[in-house]
Every structure is written in C-alpha cells, then in structure tokens.
Amino acid sequence: MNQKHLLRFIKRAMKKYPEEIVHVDRGRGQTLKEVFESMNLTAFDLSVDTLDMHADRNTFHRFDKFNAKYNPIGESILREIFIKTDNHIEGKYFAHIVKEVMYDLEESKYQNSELRLSIYGRCRDEWDKLAQWALKHRVYSDNVRWLIQVPRLFDVYKTKKQLANFEEMLENIFMPLFEVSINPRSHPELHLFLEHVVGFDSVDDESKPEHHIFNLDSPLPADWTEEDNPPYSYYLYYTYANMTALNHLRRRRGFHTLVLRPHCGEAGPVHHLVSGFMLSENISHGLLLRKAPVLQYLYYLAQIGIAMSPLSNNSLFLSYHRNPLLEYLSRGLMISLSTDDPLQFHFTKEPLMEEYSIAAQVWKLSSCDMCELARNSVLMSGFSHKAKSYWLGPTYFDEGPVSNDIRRTNVPDIRVAYRSETLAEELQLITQAVHTEELDPISEEDALSMGPIPGDH
Incomplete structure (x- = not known):
C-alpha cells in the first residue's frame, strides 16, 4: 500500500x-x-x-535509515501493530490493508501483483503461523501471487542466541516445506497457502562488507557457528540446493514447483551477479551489470529476467538519469519494471503506473517499448501457464514472432522478430567460435610465431 x-x-x-x-x-x-x-x-x-x-x-x-522508515511515526510498536502478520491481534490490521490492496487490483482488472511476505528462519513454526494468518483472514486474490523473502540476518539471530548454526536456519525455512510436500495433512493450512506461493526472494543490504569468500574450504552450514554473517553466495547456494531437492519432490508428488528470484546486483560486489546468473530464475535490480559487460552479455544470452525499480534505486543507490534500464532494453536484455516498495517510493494509488509513466517521460519510451516491458513482466512472473496464455496468447512460449499475439500484447511482430533473430545470431556466433577452436586449436608457439597483430598494443 x-x-x-x-x-x-x-x-x-x-x-x-x-x-x-x-x-x-x-x-x-x-x-x-x-x-x-x-x-x-x-x-x-x-x-x-x-x-x-x-x-x-x-x-x-x-x-x-531506509529500514527505519518502515516504522510509522518512527515508532516500531506501530510497525508491529499495523504491518506485521505475527502480533497480539494475529495480523488482523495488516490482513485488512492487504485485502484492500487486492480489491483495488481486482477493480483495475489489468494489473496483477507479486507481493512479498517474510520467513526469517528463527523457528520452525513460522510457516504454519503465516499460513494460518492467510487462511484465517482469507487473504486471497486471483490477481496476487506471493514470493517468500528470506532476509539475510543470520548474524543478528546468532548474536541473540536464537540460532546455534546456519543449518538450523535452513531447517527452519525448508523442513516444513518438505513435510507438507510429503504429507499435505501434516500442515493442512500450509498446503493450501503454498498454492499461491511462486518462489523465494533473498533480501538485505548487499553493500554490507563480506568477511568470507565462499569456496570449497568454507564450513558446512552445521559448522557455521560464528557470529559473522555468511556471504551472499553462501546464502544463495544453500537456498538453491534445498529448493532443487524440494522441487524434485514436489514435481513427483504432482505439486507446482518454486523458483529463486533474489534481489541481486543492487549494490555491493559484482560477484553477487555471478551467483545470481548460476542459480536464479530471474533477479531484481541488476544495476551492477552496467559495470560488468561480460556478465551483462551472459544475462542477455541466457535471457535471465531482470525486474528493475528505477524509483527505488533513485532513493537508495543510483540517481534516475544514471540508471542503465534504457541501455539494457536497447541491447535486448529481458527487462521489466517493478515497484519494489510503494510505501516508501510512490505517491499514487497505482504505483506500477507511476513507474511506467515516469520511465516513459524520462527516457522518452515509445508505446512499443512500454508494451515490450509489460510483455516481459508477464513472461517473468510466477503466474500460471493459463494466466500467461490469457494475457499473451496461447503460443507465448514459442520462439520468434510466432510467440506474439499482437492483439493481446500490442508489441509489433517486427520487434519480437528482431529480438529473436539477434539472439539467435549471437548464440550461433558463440557456438561457431567454440566449434572452430575445437577443430583448429592454435598452440601458443604458433600464436607467437605469427608475430604481433598490426595496431595491437
């Protein structure tokens, strides 16, 4: 809200x-x-x-200071009363507000949302409490899907002696999900709630210094007992590893699977984007790709979705005129616009329209650009195949202009064809180069005997 x-x-x-x-x-x-x-x-x-x-x-x-802004009138007690699911009134007020937001979305007809709820990993019953909150207050809408965000706050919980090691945190997050996937009757409310959960998000301040580099010598989660926070890549890897096992189980049991879509590349070191590239379905922000052309090219080749929030970045990390969104879009990366946090960054009742309208004015986006961003957002979303077919057309998952139904997306076929042909050419160029090198490897001696290339310094 x-x-x-x-x-x-x-x-x-x-x-x-x-x-x-x-x-x-x-x-x-x-x-x-x-x-x-x-x-x-x-x-x-x-x-x-x-x-x-x-x-x-x-x-x-x-x-x-950004985190402190979540406290109405600067009072944490009001945050607990009005925007928490687990409090003395069992999240009644927060549920009311969320339902009002859902009602507005249903009224506007043409907007769907993916909202975030937090699971912290401090204790085993967090999932059950969250599911009970959602079911008790009937917090449900066809226009809304949930992503579960896990704040990277192990160091805080360890200092307060709420957790003994990192494995305990992982068990608190994933064990109830394995239990409910094996036997839905073990957590009936959670089973129903998970029908509307599409994936996981990893959140916190990426610019925090990391004292440890994740490598083969890193301690296993059971041995991570120090008060230092594990690095970003450690969190992401173990989240991904547990999700992969969980998804195999859920697929075998006939349930829908979950995806990893973390906040990544908003600030901090560039190697966060390497972890994101290897482990994520989509990422949020991706600002640091502007400093790493090779990684940017990899994200383009793999067409990994990047949900960008220029208004949020403008208040936190990067002024609007330096935001690389237009550059990414021109190069053909899979970009969409996202609101990040309407409570802090937006003024109107329709925060997503605010993002689109300001982007259109600042970067002089054409209607074709705007519709492409909207089409990308549907492709990247966690909504069902049925919902995507309704918004984009029944062949949306094909390649090239065949995938585009201009009557629904309003994106010209020539734009989709251009994107598809350019990507195919780039992939062909790469595979051809690899194939040529395999057939005719040039030895170091041959390269030296050829002498320097003219103009090469």
Missing part, C-alpha cells in the same frame, strides 16, 4: 477499534487508544508528514 492508504487505515482503526487490546507491554495489555496516548497523538494529529515513511535524500546510500 502507499502512505496515504496506510494513514487512512490507521485513522479508521483509531475510530473503529479504540478499545481493542493490540499490544502487551510487561504483561499488561494496551489498547489502540492507549498506544497513541502514550505518544501524545490523536487521529487529528496524523498526516502523511507525521507518518514520515517516504524515502528522502537522507536514505541515499543508507540502508539502515
């Missing part, structure tokens, strides 16, 4: 449920009215400005 939506909901809750006990402090229950009285606030004092949740210039390159 955006700020205005949250503000209106908070005001409504203060009028509607003033005497509802929403928080327990030192064994004593506090009503909503008492919580606001302890802050010297009334419904009339609340405004978008006092809520103070919009990312401003102070959040640029400051992920800690």
Whole structure:
C-alpha cells in the first residue's frame, strides 16, 4: 500500500477499534487508544508528514535509515501493530490493508501483483503461523501471487542466541516445506497457502562488507557457528540446493514447483551477479551489470529476467538519469519494471503506473517499448501457464514472432522478430567460435610465431 492508504487505515482503526487490546507491554495489555496516548497523538494529529515513511535524500546510500522508515511515526510498536502478520491481534490490521490492496487490483482488472511476505528462519513454526494468518483472514486474490523473502540476518539471530548454526536456519525455512510436500495433512493450512506461493526472494543490504569468500574450504552450514554473517553466495547456494531437492519432490508428488528470484546486483560486489546468473530464475535490480559487460552479455544470452525499480534505486543507490534500464532494453536484455516498495517510493494509488509513466517521460519510451516491458513482466512472473496464455496468447512460449499475439500484447511482430533473430545470431556466433577452436586449436608457439597483430598494443 502507499502512505496515504496506510494513514487512512490507521485513522479508521483509531475510530473503529479504540478499545481493542493490540499490544502487551510487561504483561499488561494496551489498547489502540492507549498506544497513541502514550505518544501524545490523536487521529487529528496524523498526516502523511507525521507518518514520515517516504524515502528522502537522507536514505541515499543508507540502508539502515531506509529500514527505519518502515516504522510509522518512527515508532516500531506501530510497525508491529499495523504491518506485521505475527502480533497480539494475529495480523488482523495488516490482513485488512492487504485485502484492500487486492480489491483495488481486482477493480483495475489489468494489473496483477507479486507481493512479498517474510520467513526469517528463527523457528520452525513460522510457516504454519503465516499460513494460518492467510487462511484465517482469507487473504486471497486471483490477481496476487506471493514470493517468500528470506532476509539475510543470520548474524543478528546468532548474536541473540536464537540460532546455534546456519543449518538450523535452513531447517527452519525448508523442513516444513518438505513435510507438507510429503504429507499435505501434516500442515493442512500450509498446503493450501503454498498454492499461491511462486518462489523465494533473498533480501538485505548487499553493500554490507563480506568477511568470507565462499569456496570449497568454507564450513558446512552445521559448522557455521560464528557470529559473522555468511556471504551472499553462501546464502544463495544453500537456498538453491534445498529448493532443487524440494522441487524434485514436489514435481513427483504432482505439486507446482518454486523458483529463486533474489534481489541481486543492487549494490555491493559484482560477484553477487555471478551467483545470481548460476542459480536464479530471474533477479531484481541488476544495476551492477552496467559495470560488468561480460556478465551483462551472459544475462542477455541466457535471457535471465531482470525486474528493475528505477524509483527505488533513485532513493537508495543510483540517481534516475544514471540508471542503465534504457541501455539494457536497447541491447535486448529481458527487462521489466517493478515497484519494489510503494510505501516508501510512490505517491499514487497505482504505483506500477507511476513507474511506467515516469520511465516513459524520462527516457522518452515509445508505446512499443512500454508494451515490450509489460510483455516481459508477464513472461517473468510466477503466474500460471493459463494466466500467461490469457494475457499473451496461447503460443507465448514459442520462439520468434510466432510467440506474439499482437492483439493481446500490442508489441509489433517486427520487434519480437528482431529480438529473436539477434539472439539467435549471437548464440550461433558463440557456438561457431567454440566449434572452430575445437577443430583448429592454435598452440601458443604458433600464436607467437605469427608475430604481433598490426595496431595491437
């Protein structure tokens, strides 16, 4: 939701449920009215400005300040009451807001969303609590699918002695999923909830320094008992390894499989993108590809989807005019636009339209470019084959112009043909070069005897 939506909901809750006990402090229950009285606030004092949740210039390159913005009026207690699923009121308020967002999507007809919910890996019953929240409050819509984001916060939990080692965190995240895939009756609510979950996301500040390089000598998860956070590649590899085993099981049992779509290449070292390339279905952000042409070329050849959020990047890591989205699109990478976080970065009721309209104005995108971005977003999404066929046409998964139904996508066949032919030529060039080298390998002595190439320094 955006700020205005949250503000209106908070005001409504203060009028509607003033005497509802929403928080327990030192064994004593506090009503909503008492919580606001302890802050010297009334419904009339609340405004978008006092809520103070919009990312401003102070959040640029400051992920800690960005995280703090999630607290309405700077109070973590309000974050717990209004935007958490696991609290004293069992996530009732958060469910109400999410359902309002879903209703708006259903009203607009032409927008579907993939929203994020968090699983932290601190304890084994997190999945069951989340599934119970979703089912109890009927948080469901045909227009919405869920991605589960896992924050990379092992160091925090280890310091608080909530976890003994990294393996414990992995077991808390994946064991319930294996159990429910083997026997759906073991976690009936979770089985139903998973019908609407399409994959995993890995989130946190990528620019945090990494003290360890993931290699063959790295400790196994059971032996990772130090308080240092494992590196990005370690998290991604073990998430991928567990997901692969889980997907084999789910496929054999006739259930849908999950994909890995992490935040990757937003900041930090370039090698995060190498991990993303090897392990992910799609990634979010991918800004650092602008500094690594070889990796950019690999992402192009493999057509790995990149969901970009220029408005979010503009507030956190890279100003809008330096964003490489237009460059990526021109080169034929699989790019789409995403909102990242309407609560902090968007002002209107339709945050995705905000992304598209600003991108169109700043980069002077044609309607063909805009429709291609929209088509890519459907291809990259976790929605079902049936839903994609409805939006893009029954042959969307073929190659070349055959895959395009211009009546549905509004992308000209010539654009799709150009993308397809260029990619085919690039792949042919690569395979031909490899084949030629296999047939006629040039030895080092031959290369030296040829002498320097003219103009080569």
